[in-house]
Amino acid sequence: MADVSFRDVTKEFPGATVAVDRLTLDIPDGEFMILVGPSGCGKTTALRLVAGLETATSGSIEIAGKNVTHLSPRDRDIAMVFQNYALYPHMTVYKNLAFGLRQRKTAKAEVDRRVTEVSAMLGLDELLARRPAQLSGGQRQRVAMGRALVREPKAFLLDEPLSNLDAKLRVQMRAELKRLHQQLNVTTIYVTHDQIEAMTLGDRLAVMSAGKLQQVGTPQDVYERPTNVFVAHFIGSPPMNLLQATVAEGRAQAGDLSVELPQVPEGPCIIGIRPDSLSLREPDDSRSALDFDIEVVEPLGGELLAHGSVNGHLASPDTREETPVLAADSESRAEITAKLDGRLRLKAGERVRLAVHPGEVYAFDAATGDALR
Amino acid sequence: MATDTLIRPDRPLDLEAVPDRRPRHWPFSPWHFFLIPLALIMLMPLIWSVITSLETASEAQRFPPVLIPKALHFSNYVDAWNSLPFGHFFLNSFLYSLATVAGNLLFCSLAAYAFARLRFVGSNLLFVLLLVTLMVPFQVVLIPTFLIVRHLGLIDSVGGLIVPNLCGVFGIFLLRQFFQSLPVELEEAARIDGASRLGVFLKIVLPLSAPVLATLAIIQFMWSWNDFLWPLIIITSPEHSPLQLGLSMFQGAHVTNWNLLMAGTVMSQIPMLAVFLFAQRWFIQSIAYTGIKQ
Numbered sequence: 013m014a015d016v017s018f019r020d021v022t023k024e025f026p027g028a029t030v031a032v033d034r035l036t037l038d039i040p041d042g043e044f045m046i047l048v049g050p051s052g053c054g055k056t057t058a059l060r061l062v063a064g065l066e067t068a069t070s071g072s073i074e075i076a077g078k079n080v081t082h083l084s085p086r087d088r089d090i091a092m093v094f095q096n097y098a099l100y101p102h103m104t105v106y107k108n109l110a111f112g113l114r115q116r117k118t119a120k121a122e123v124d125r126r127v128t129e130v131s132a133m134l135g136l137d138e139l140l141a142r143r144p145a146q147l148s149g150g151q152r153q154r155v156a157m158g159r160a161l162v163r164e165p166k167a168f169l170l171d172e173p174l175s176n177l178d179a180k181l182r183v184q185m186r187a188e189l190k191r192l193h194q195q196l197n198v199t200t201i202y203v204t205h206d207q208i209e210a211m212t213l214g215d216r217l218a219v220m221s222a223g224k225l226q227q228v229g230t231p232q233d234v235y236e237r238p239t240n241v242f243v244a245h246f247i248g249s250p251p252m253n254l255l256q257a258t259v260a261e262g263r264a265q266a267g268d269l270s271v272e273l274p275q276v277p278e279g280p281c282i283i284g285i286r287p288d289s290l291s292l293r294e295p296d297d298s299r300s301a302l303d304f305d306i307e308v309v310e311p312l313g314g315e316l317l318a319h320g321s322v323n324g325h326l327a328s329p330d331t332r333e334e335t336p337v338l339a340a341d342s343e344s345r346a347e348i349t350a351k352l353d354g355r356l357r358l359k360a361g362e363r364v365r366l367a368v369h370p371g372e373v374y375a376f377d378a379a380t381g382d383a384l385r
Numbered sequence: 386m387a388t389d390t391l392i393r394p395d396r397p398l399d400l401e402a403v404p405d406r407r408p409r410h411w412p413f414s415p416w417h418f419f420l421i422p423l424a425l426i427m428l429m430p431l432i433w434s435v436i437t438s439l440e441t442a443s444e445a446q447r448f449p450p451v452l453i454p455k456a457l458h459f460s461n462y463v464d465a466w467n468s469l470p471f472g473h474f475f476l477n478s479f480l481y482s483l484a485t486v487a488g489n490l491l492f493c494s495l496a497a498y499a500f501a502r503l504r505f506v507g508s509n510l511l512f513v514l515l516l517v518t519l520m521v522p523f524q525v526v527l528i529p530t531f532l533i534v535r536h537l538g539l540i541d542s543v544g545g546l547i548v549p550n551l552c553g554v555f556g557i558f559l560l561r562q563f564f565q566s567l568p569v570e571l572e573e574a575a576r577i578d579g580a581s582r583l584g585v586f587l588k589i590v591l592p593l594s595a596p597v598l599a600t601l602a603i604i605q606f607m608w609s610w611n612d613f614l615w616p617l618i619i620i621t622s623p624e625h626s627p628l629q630l631g632l633s634m635f636q637g638a639h640v641t642n643w644n645l646l647m648a649g650t651v652m653s654q655i656p657m658l659a660v661f662l663f664a665q666r667w668f669i670q671s672i673a674y675t676g677i678k679q
């Protein structure tokens with residue numbers, strides 16, 4: 013058990029790919045830290061840097077206060093679960109579990125004790141004599157977890173460990189992972205791009221994009237107070253609706269939506285509205301409204317998703333790609349999504365009036381994408 | 386799937402429409418009409434040499450060959466064995482083959498692993514250079530090799546046969562291709578589990594490479610066992626001769642004892658046959674393996 017720290021770590025691959033860009037992140041002892049971000053943002057690379065499978069181009073990595081930047085994987089005392097599990101195909105489950113202990117010259121009786129303990133914990137007792145090829149996907153996943161657990165390492169590194177499982181098993185293993193962490197309390201770094209895993213499993217989230225750390229915080233914190241438009245769009249499903257707006261005299265105008273945003277400076281900005289902040293309630297003094305043409309309705313049971321268009325311009329979460337357009341131009345339509353009460357009977361082609369509370373409207377700088385309040 | 390297409394309520398049952406690929410009356414494929422004669426043609430030299438080995442000396446001399454001898458002279462085998470030091474020949478051939486198999490397995494796998502997984506300056510260039518030497522015919526390097534072996538004082542000894550053949554480029558190439566196709570995560574997992582580079586190689590890579598190692602062993606065994614040219618160059622005394630060179634002693638300047646020569650040849654092929662039959666399953670599997678990398 014130990015804390016893990018990235019200190020200004022950069023990893024550059026040949027061909028000028030900067031996979032991890034000046035990452036600084038402290039993961040205290042016992043924390044369950046989730047690394048999320050879109051594909052190719054450098055999550056796996058960050059994990060492999062901790063494992064010692066890649067060497068940082070610059071910066072340093074510390075485990076338990078000790079600089080391990082140049083140590084080999086075997087000297088770091090961490091355990092990793094690979095996305096494809098990487099079980100040794102020529103060894104039985106028992107030998108797979110025991111391999112790490114045997115490498116570290118653990119006494120035979122002790123190896124036996126720990127393998128038995130862990131296999132009981134994960135329900136692998138019956139499978140100890142089998143080879144990986146004779147196991148189901150879920151069982152392989154458990155063996156991979158078990159191989160990490162028996163070592164009793166300083167930290168666990170998990171790279172999308174549930175992504176190869178079917179939906180039901182994933183839910184089950186997710187709960188089991190959480191239980192295991194509560195029981196063992198070992199520092200864990202967990203890479204995923206699954207929203208639900210990210211929100212439910214982690215003590216804290218670290219959101220990455222293009223190798224750069226965007227925000228670190230508890231799941232609620234990151235969801236409620238995203239530091240920039242990228243995080244706002246990435247965390248939350250379905251993603252936040254982003255519209256281009258112009259602020260004048262304390263009000264933001266986006267298409268026919270006009271919201272009171274007193275603290276936001278005058279000029280162009282991006283406003284964000286989560287799909288569940290939109291409702292069909294009658295607009296009153298405290299709420300703003302906008303006309304919404306329903307195109308597709310997706311009932312989810314208790315809730316429904318309505319996809320459709322409103323007057324205005326979409327804003328891209330990647331502000332660099334964007335060319336600012338006049339938000340007042342009423343010709344243009346923007347596609348947005350609303351999450352509404354599932355008991356409503358809405359049909360495609362209908363026009364409804366959506367209301368939103370100004371307190372639930374996010375505002376971001378149009379040029380930098382940083383949150384404005 | 387067949388039932389799916391057969392029982393479809395929207396269409397009347399049409400048995401004629403279902404193609405039956407098997408011809409009704411022949412228990413074998415028509416291809417056999419072509420393949421069996423071809424196999425016979427390929428087997429002809431082998432059959433001929435076995436027949437010759439059982440004929441009298443005069444029958445064996447005849448041309449066109451006598452394919453149905455009057456009697457089967459199994460005593461030819463005893464005569465052949467007694468007329469030359471076959472015990473020595475077999476021993477030398479076994480020494481030569483087993484030592485080169487061992488050498489190739491050891492050195493080629495180490496070199497191949499380095500080329501497959503370790504990053505070092507000039508590794509690609511070095512590998513290409515090695516491959517280029519595959520295109521150089523043995524005759525070109527024969528004299529330099531001879532000179533080196535003479536410097537080592539190994540002329541006319543089994544050691545002189547073994548040393549230049551301890552590590553071959555073909556083996557390095559074959560194993561490197563295979564090692565590269567192994568999932569790298571297995572090795573990474575083992576390194577995280579605490580294995581050293583050598584430990585990863587010995588405990589993960591080699592056990593997973595059994596089929597390709599068997600292939601290399603067979604190919605090398607066959608090659609050494611059948612090698613004639615190199616022994617011919619450096620071996621002069623019969624007691625250091627391997628089989629193939631020893632057999633040529635039946636070929637005198639004026640007469641050749643064809644029946645004895647063939648008896649010896651048939652005997653010399655028995656170990657080869659045994660090795661091949663024993664390992665052919667692995668052999669074929671991994672030759673196919675090298676073609677389909679993931």
Ligand SMILES: Nc1ncnc2c1ncn2[C@@H]1O[C@H](COP(=O)(O)OP(=O)(O)OP(=O)(O)O)[C@@H](O)[C@H]1O
Nearest residue numbers: 025026029031050051052053054055056057058205
């Ligand atoms: N060995 C490598 N050599 C060169 N470039 C690499 C290497 N490994 C990763 N990269 C590059 O580094 C960037 C980050 O890759 P990484 O695998 O860390 O992404 P990721 O966030 O794990 O993505 P995913 O969610 O798809 O797994 C990518 O642009 C990738 O192409």
Ligand SMILES: [Mg+2]
Nearest residue numbers: 055056057171
């Ligand atoms: Mg990844």
